[in-house]
Amino acid sequence: MTITELAPPVGEPLTLAETKAHLRVDLSADDALITGLIRTVREHLERATGLALLIRTFRIYLDTWPSSGVIQIGRGPIQTIENVTVYDAAGLPQEIDASGFLLDGQARPARLVLPKQPAPGQAINGIEIDFSAGFGATGTDVPDTLKRAMLLHAALLYEFRGAVSPDRQPVAIPAGYDRLIAPFRRRGL
Known part of the structure; x- marks a missing residue:
């Protein structure tokens, strides 16, 4: 199973203004850097939790239907199923x-359980399911705990801005970050 993002989020859960206020930055000289850090901490949080913070469209690729008939999708929260496509031979x-x-x-x-699950004729990625996932369209829809974790992470990365290049971020995780996102992590055996 593979999940790909079809469209990036329209914005970010944190605004530049609220991030600058948290960092206590008044000047605009670092605006581009801070904007990049906001994207970096969102992407890191989404990878760590399997969540989509802001609504956007994804596609899941399956080779076959699960024998149980229940399709498990590791990205959420899912808002809608857009369409389902099966490829013939x-x-x-x-x-x-x-x-x-x-x-x-x-x-x-x-x-997800679909009423019809016709067999794909294509051996690899014969099934595609498009869906939208995310808490909402704007940062106000994202749980405050996750936004607080992102602000802590952005502050730590901003501290390391001269020591580590932006393409090598995230360099570290701040104290308390794991406790903030723990309720949102997927647990496995």
């Missing part, structure tokens, strides 16, 4: 009627 797409699907988009991982 000739590689031609067949859009599947997904009406009547069951979705537990808040579960970790999210779970």
Whole structure:
């Protein structure tokens, strides 16, 4: 199973102004750097938790349908299922009627059951499911705990701005960060 992002988020959960206020930065000389740090800490948090903070579209690729009939999707919270496509042996797409699907988009991982699951004719990535995931369209929809973790992380990275180049970030995780994001992490055995 592979998940790809079809469209990046329209903005970021943290604004430049609120991040600068947290960092106690008044000048605009570091605005580009701080904007980059906001993106870096969001991407890091999303990788660590499997969450999409702001709504955007993703595609999951499957080789076959799960034997249980329940498709587990490791990116959430899922808002909608956009479309389902199955490829035949000739590689031609067949859009599947997904009406009547069951979705537990808040579960970790999210779970989807489709009423029709025709066998794909393509051995690899024969099934594509497009979905939108995220807490909401703006940073106000993101839980405050996650935004606080991002601010702590941005502050630490800003401290290291001269010692470590931006392309080598994140260089470290601040104290307390793991405790803030712990309730949002997926746990596995």
